[in-house]
Amino acid sequence: MNPVVMKFGGSSVENIEKMQAIAQRIIRKKADGYDIVVVVSAMGKTTNQLLDLARQASVNPSKREIDLLISTGEQVSISLLSMILNENGQSAIGLTGFQAGIKTSGLHTKNKIEDIDIEKVEKHLREGKIVVVAGFQGLNQEGDITTLGRGGSDTTAVALAAKLNCRAEIYTDVEGIYGVDPRLYPKAKKIDMISFEEMKEMAFLGAKVMEPRSIEIGHRFKIEILVASAHQDTVGTLIKEADPAMETKSITGLSISERVILVTIHHLPSQSRHSADLFIKLAQNEINIDMISQTMTSDGYVNLAFTASSEDTHLINEVLMEIQKKYENVVVTTDTNIVKVSVVGMGMRTQSGVAATLFELFATNHIDYKLITTSEISISYTIDSALKDKAVHLIASTFNL
Ligand code: ADP
Ligand code: ASP
Ligand code: MG
Numbered sequence: 034m035n036p037v038v039m040k041f042g043g044s045s046v047e048n049i050e051k052m053q054a055i056a057q058r059i060i061r062k063k064a065d066g067y068d069i070v071v072v073v074s075a076m077g078k079t080t081n082q083l084l085d086l087a088r089q090a091s092v093n094p095s096k097r098e099i100d101l102l103i104s105t106g107e108q109v110s111i112s113l114l115s116m117i118l119n120e121n122g123q124s125a126i127g128l129t130g131f132q133a134g135i136k137t138s139g140l141h142t143k144n145k146i147e148d149i150d151i152e153k154v155e156k157h158l159r160e161g162k163i164v165v166v167a168g169f170q171g172l173n174q175e176g177d178i179t180t181l182g183r184g185g186s187d188t189t190a191v192a193l194a195a196k197l198n199c200r201a202e203i204y205t206d207v208e209g210i211y212g213v214d215p216r217l218y219p220k221a222k223k224i225d226m227i228s229f230e231e232m233k234e235m236a237f238l239g240a241k242v243m244e245p246r247s248i249e250i251g252h253r254f255k256i257e258i259l260v261a262s263a264h265q266d267t268v269g270t271l272i273k274e275a276d277p278a279m280e281t282k283s284i285t286g287l288s289i290s291e292r293v294i295l296v297t298i299h300h301l302p303s304q305s306r307h308s309a310d311l312f313i314k315l316a317q318n319e320i321n322i323d324m325i326s327q328t329m330t331s332d333g334y335v336n337l338a339f340t341a342s343s344e345d346t347h348l349i350n351e352v353l354m355e356i357q358k359k360y361e362n363v364v365v366t367t368d369t370n371i372v373k374v375s376v377v378g379m380g381m382r383t384q385s386g387v388a389a390t391l392f393e394l395f396a397t398n399h400i401d402y403k404l405i406t407t408s409e410i411s412i413s414y415t416i417d418s419a420l421k422d423k424a425v426h427l428i429a430s431t432f433n434l
Contacts, residue, residue, distance in 0.1 A: 034158060036199040037062070040072040040168065040190035044206040045263035046110050047077030049117070055204070055263060056117045059163060063123065068158040070197065072168045072190040073114055075106025080169075080183070093347065096141035100170075100180045103142075104130070107167035107186070115165045125163040128154070130170035130178075135189065137171035137179045140319050144179035145246070146171060146188065151196045166193065183344075184244035191247040195254035203243065204263035209270030210235075210242060212434030213287045217425050221434060224285065225268070228275035231285050231377055234411050238375035239290030248272065275379060283387050284378040284432040289425065292343040293323075295368040295403060295415055296353070300334045301360065308337060314352045320345045323373070324406040324413065334362070338404060340373065340415060371403065372421045375413035376428060388412055394431060400424055 039059060046052050063069055083103045087094045111127035118125035134150030157164045168186025173179050181188050187203060194201035211221040229252035236245035242260065251258045251272060261269025301307050308327065315322055324340045341349055353365050381387050391412060395402065400423065402414040416424055
């Protein structure tokens with residue numbers, strides 16, 4: 034077999050006309066001798082619209098029912114695309130995540146792929162069919178339909194490619210990975226090749242073009258991922274193991290995370306047990322905490338600040354309510370008008386001065402930041418949302434992104 038996984042995101046399948054265009058592209062690839070698994074997302078903004086309906090139905094809808102609801106978007110796409118392929122004389126079959134053998138575990142709306150029973154997909158491929166799999170969904174041990182978190186069709190695609198030991202091709206509405214989101218900085222340059230490590234960091238720090246866990250899977254199983262335009266036959270970006278041919282700028286990319294909240298807990302008793310209890314509770318709810326800062330006050334308390342995804346606001350509030358009940362002096366403030374701006378680059382391991390350049394840039398341009406964190410290959414700042422465009426333009430032009 035000569036398998037390949039081709040994934041098309043929501044904007045690439047937003048109407049029948051676009052589906053017809055990608056069907057032609059898939060058929061051409063099949064004619065080149067590939068056994069093709071296609072992964073599709075829900076049409077256009079369907080997932081958002083379904084979530085909106087859920088909010089109208091209930092203030093705090095059950096996550097299990099949300100999964101049941103939002104997984105339907107992808108099912109519409111697989112059936113329509115399969116019909117179009119069949120209509121064009123190409124035998125195709127649509128499979129839901131469950132039918133494609135995708136087994137998941139974890140909390141509803143945040144499931145992880147445990148394993149894939151790939152036999153069924155392989156059988157259809159051997160029969161010469163194009164297999165069209167619903168992205169973003171699977172089935173857990175209880176037999177419930179689950180979803181993989183927003184953008185999760187990328188993860189479905191790379192996990193299937195890992196199981197089939199082939200390349201994953203992610204077709205989307207931009208021509209590849211850029212140094213900065215081209216919608217925020219139109220002069221951004223496309224990157225031809227990027228390492229798994231840098232792409233993973235950029236994705237975790239907010240570059241929505243790829244879902245972070247998909248890169249993690251690609252890295253673990255050494256699956257090359259091509260990101261390219263769904264509508265034009267241009268070269269795209271290859272995500273692969275770092276190699277000496279890759280350009281070594283001090284900074285490869287700039288990511289912006291807009292869905293961030295900054296929570297500050299004032300007046301928490303200073304013993305480390307209290308902070309530990311808080312973070313354990315947050316972890317039990319699978320809330321990912323990102324930046325953390327703790328400062329002592331002169332009267333023996335601590336102020337604790339952290340950032341998290343705004344999608345978890347409801348869960349976080351529930352945990353914080355318990356904290357407030359437990360400690361009567363505690364005051365909690367939540368800042369939603371912030372964004373996280375992060376620069377990423379393997380060059381930072383060997384080249385010094387990136388942080389100094391950024392601090393100077395922010396100082397001369399009056400950009401104040403609240404929290405800062407660093408990793409070996411990134412530096413992140415939380416800044417006021419109103420300063421986002423200014424910061425993006427300054428950093429992108431200074432580092433030639
Ligand atoms: P799809 O629906 O195909 O999954 P997404 O909307 O999830 O597409 O991702 C594509 C979008 O990611 C682009 O439209 C672009 O605005 C955004 N994006 C963010 N950061 C980057 C980046 N560094 N390079 C390219 N696109 C980016
Ligand atoms: N439809 C899902 C979402 O909008 C999954 C995806 O597009 O990858 O998040
Ligand atoms: Mg996406």
